[in-house]
Amino acid sequence: MTSSPPALTRIRIGSAPDSWGVWFPDDPRQTPWERFLDEVADAGYEWIELGPYGYLPTDPARLTEETAKRGLRVSAGTVFTGLHHGPAVWEDTWEHVSRIAALTRAMGAAHLVVIPSFWRDDKTGEVLEDRTLTPAQWRELASQTERLGREVLDRYGLRIVVHPHADTHIDTPENVARFLDATDPALVSLCLDTGHYAYCGGDSVRAIEAFAERIGYLHLKQVDPRILAEVVAEGLPFGPAVGRGVMCEPPSGVPALEPVLAAAQRLDVDLFAIVEQDMYPCPPDRPLPIARRTRAYLRSCGAR
Template sequence: MDRPTPLDRIRVGSAPDSWGVWFPDDPRQVPWERFLDEVRQAGYEWIELGPYGYLPTDPARLTEEVAARGLKVSAGTVFTSLHRGPAGWEETWAHVSQVAALTRAVGAGHLVVIPSFWRDDRTAEILEPPELTTEQWAHLTKGMERLGHEVREAYGLELVVHPHADTHIDTEAHVGRFLDSTDSALVNLCLDTGHYAYCGGDSVRLIETYGERIGYLHLKQVDPDVLAEVVADGVPFGPAVQRGVMCEPPTGVPELGPVLEAAQKLGVELFAIVEQDMYPCEPDAPLPVATRTRRFLRSCGA
């Protein structure tokens, strides 16, 4: 059997999301100590911070807890509503600066930005139209450029925007419009393979088309049969996850081997962080899945 080509530019990690963590505090989620213990046990060296407040927010304590387990942090995550215009900048910056300061303090170099949802991910309530106006697109793109500049100047972090189901940056058309309307020197993309497939996109084609804009990867897969039901029934993202729309690799789409190979060909170092959407889940469920996923990624050369 031929050995896979080593993907020596891909740095694999995992995230609290793969342990069913979506919120800073929720009784259905595993305690943060267990997450840190198990993510290392599963074979990962890199983690993300997850929702701000889940892991300790004191930089000294977080640094100590992470280092004690031989782990390193790749990124923090923030949520923004920049399409609403500059009136909300102060509120956005207060949230971003809090997360960015902790992210920088623990030695990470990226800040993942997720746009706000147009549909409530629990109740399916339509919060805003799914399509932005021309003015809102201008607010979104200029706001992200401003955020990228400010985050780099203040914290030395690189901004990567995460296309996400039920947000305004989701489909191939929306992602292309966003990238074509923003400056690569200020903002790039966190390509989430699962969300992009969920919204009908082709991750390999995106990497090959916009390679210079791919600054970070999230790895997950979609069950195409469940996805077809979700789309047909108009199910929002949260309940779709509970139906199992995001499935354990390598049982879904896209194939992760070709995605990782396309990323390797870019010739730059990239984080590839596993995000196995599992909220809510039984506390004993994540570790076996994470362990098998790490074994699978090694079989791909990562």
């Protein structure tokens, strides 16, 4: 007889529009926002992220009403930034960030997920800039991210959690370590996405242990190693890789999530662990059964 894993008492499980095939504020191929809210609650989740700004209602009163009647709460908002370009992009960046931070705060959340800009277009594969930053760009990335962390904390009371992401400059274990070494832990934490980290050659359990004091948030996803090998061999951009199914339903891929969650529990801090199975675009009836099975699987890992 197998025993149940210990309850993950410090881990709060949620999901996100991404798991319903949502990548953009408005796209006819995406699940309508009302259906997403209905189905994410039906699947057994209590926490959600905002997703792309403008997908869910941006009026805090309306969004509060819509989430509350379904028993949902917001864990974080998400912003995209190109801070390695330095002060020249600050004004436009802040205009974008401040709108999302205000809604995130109004919904009672405490985190803002920060995703670096892509070095190649995630649809066409067009190379937008060099995939390797210069030393000067690394300095700008570190200093401007600290500035963002300070401003978001001071003005909105939110903590930024930077999300290493495929096809960005914060991707591999080496680049993640370099970024963390260059930034102030008081201002910049990490959103460790298990799927993206594996996609870029990393081991999430090792990352949690090595960067223990910097782990502020988790995204849970898995990659299909067979498809990933094809993607790497072909040099495929992230968007087409997702279309091919590189991000797969747990527990069929890597990394194994039970050891990741156990390592996160050992940090002895409260953490959100938000499921994000990239699958844009996808048929409208596909996400809910996957979400139900994934929630049941995570319960079997101790995530109540």
